[in-house]
Amino acid sequence: xNTIYLMLAVEDVLSExxxxxxxxxxxxxxxxxxxxxxxxxxxxxSKINAFNKAASGVPFxxxxxxxxxxxxxxxxxxxxxxxxxxPNLIFRIAVMxxxxxxxADRKAFTKFLSIPLNRVPQDTDSIPDPKEFLISLARKSxxxxxxxxxxxxxxxxxxxxxxxxxxxxxxxMGDWDVHAARNNSKSLNRAFMRLEEFKPVTPE
Amino acid sequence: MIVSRLILKxxxxxxxxxxxxxxxxxxxxxxxxxxxxxxxxxxxLRDIAKPEGGGLQKAVKTRGGVSKIRSxxxxxxxxxxxxxxxxxxxxxxxxxxxxxxLKQETRGYRQPILSFERVSQGKKxxxxxxxxxxxxxPERLKQTFLEQINTNAQxxxxxxxxxxxxxLHLVPQLLRHADxxxxxxxEDDPFxxxxxxxxxxxxxxxxxxxxxxxxxxxxxxVPQLKQLQFERDESGRPHLAALYSHWRPNAGWxxxxxxxxxxxxxxxxxxxxxxxxxxxxxxxxxxSLNAGIVEQLAPLIYRMQRQRRRQVLxxxxxxxxLRDHGIDGREVxxxxxxxxxxxxxxxxxxxxxxxxxxAGLSIADAVLPRTRPGNVxxxxxxx
Numbered sequence: 388x389n390t391i392y393l394m395l396a397v398e399d400v401l402s403e404x405x406x407x408x409x410x411x412x413x414x415x416x417x418x419x420x421x422x423x424x425x426x427x428x429x430x431x432x433s434k435i436n437a438f439n440k441a442a443s444g445v446p447f448x449x450x451x452x453x454x455x456x457x458x459x460x461x462x463x464x465x466x467x468x469x470x471x472x473x474p475n476l477i478f479r480i481a482v483m484x485x486x487x488x489x490x491a492d493r494k495a496f497t498k499f500l501s502i503p504l505n506r507v508p509q510d511t512d513s514i515p516d517p518k519e520f521l522i523s524l525a526r527k528s529x530x531x532x533x534x535x536x537x538x539x540x541x542x543x544x545x546x547x548x549x550x551x552x553x554x555x556x557x558x559x560m561g562d563w564d565v566h567a568a569r570n571n572s573k574s575l576n577r578a579f580m581r582l583e584e585f586k587p588v589t590p591e
Numbered sequence: 592m593i594v595s596r597l598i599l600k601x602x603x604x605x606x607x608x609x610x611x612x613x614x615x616x617x618x619x620x621x622x623x624x625x626x627x628x629x630x631x632x633x634x635x636l637r638d639i640a641k642p643e644g645g646g647l648q649k650a651v652k653t654r655g656g657v658s659k660i661r662s663x664x665x666x667x668x669x670x671x672x673x674x675x676x677x678x679x680x681x682x683x684x685x686x687x688x689x690x691x692x693l694k695q696e697t698r699g700y701r702q703p704i705l706s707f708e709r710v711s712q713g714k715k716x717x718x719x720x721x722x723x724x725x726x727x728x729p730e731r732l733k734q735t736f737l738e739q740i741n742t743n744a745q746x747x748x749x750x751x752x753x754x755x756x757x758x759l760h761l762v763p764q765l766l767r768h769a770d771x772x773x774x775x776x777x778e779d780d781p782f783x784x785x786x787x788x789x790x791x792x793x794x795x796x797x798x799x800x801x802x803x804x805x806x807x808x809x810x811x812x813v814p815q816l817k818q819l820q821f822e823r824d825e826s827g828r829p830h831l832a833a834l835y836s837h838w839r840p841n842a843g844w845x846x847x848x849x850x851x852x853x854x855x856x857x858x859x860x861x862x863x864x865x866x867x868x869x870x871x872x873x874x875x876x877x878x879s880l881n882a883g884i885v886e887q888l889a890p891l892i893y894r895m896q897r898q899r900r901r902q903v904l905x906x907x908x909x910x911x912x913l914r915d916h917g918i919d920g921r922e923v924x925x926x927x928x929x930x931x932x933x934x935x936x937x938x939x940x941x942x943x944x945x946x947x948x949x950a951g952l953s954i955a956d957a958v959l960p961r962t963r964p965g966n967v968x969x970x971x972x973x974x
Contacts, residue, residue: 540919542921544920544939544949545916545917545919545920549615551916552915
């Protein structure tokens, strides 16, 4: 099978790991050449038109979080782009945040935190604030290390624990399975299907 | 143990400071706001407490005398005060309290003298100088009790703690050319010339396990690096050697003088984090490191602290370092210069920074912009 070279553009390190894992578990033979991220969606939004243009040379997979419950994903890309979307630009939105995709592998995730399976809902896209929800689950974890790493300490202004990214990226790289997770998150399922069907268009 | 609170009066460019410190504390501020001067307080206390060649007189002298230490803004009241509280954790009651006041003799050699020295353990007062003997013999006030073995018996823990404070600001050029610069090594080696000696002096087993850990981390940061080891040359001088993958087999061993700046600084940083368990002062650890590595420094320091509860104070200008959302606002000290010297505040006490932090912004977005010089754009006029 032909190798498809792919550029990633994401909001943060956790999204990067999730995107890499999606690509890795896909049937297609993807090769990630580079991952662009600079902390937050502002960078993606400011560069999206450049990515769209560059996509005629190398396909792009852009992954971002949904900003609000009322936002409609097709509108988002239309609002961001000032030109028609290049067919080589795959633009996907995690509803509401990439954390909902992480939790969507309910079995592996609840095992990781050592909490009961039913703590994570069947449809993780329905969680209004997935990161906050994830941290509230971590608070109940039986592992003191995970509690300390994921949950912000008492009285802190930070919204996540001091080793949040590292713990979750390790989980995603390790036990997290796209095929299990896509059953519980429609937005993840659609993103993965898109990668499975994708055929790059080469310029004439 | 950690320094849980620091109080200063007239220390260098600080008029009055009273801040709580946590296990990991970042110092941010504009250029020349006094980040290094603040770190220097702890080196000053170490210089007083260290058993070999330490003492108050020496510590003041190496800093150029009382007049160099004293804040220029100190007019009516020229006394310098340095006060620390030591506790097991930032949220616990302090175990120790140590405080000294400094003045200069008004006549004669104008030597530094203590205006007071106080020590408490919990609520119990152990020392309150000047005592009656000091009044009879004022010469005694030229030395602290902290620096003297026969007077610090009751609070030797404080002396032990302070004497092992470590400062790291590795200058790769100095380490690389240590041989040619021999004899010019600064005392306590703040710039890492003697870094290799420190590695050489560690117990063989600890040395091996630390280097193995560092090798693992370096392999990720510097993918061409395959192996790291300690060795001595024919004349017995210590060296670090690394094996790099190379198209010519057996051509890949290189010694530290050929390491890149970034490799050397990362190596020294990791070694210091693994070493000892007292206070570590890091000066701009982000220098010569790739942004991707800098981004990971804050969580890396946290993970190292999990194993040995070593307090780390870090001065930094780095956006990449402070973008980590796991940094608590209480872990950041903001230095703001004004006409009367520099103010030091915990970031959460600064009203609008606090509002931004509560709204979920990182330190890089909520606090760092405040350290940018107000009219930096005018540098464009420089030609």
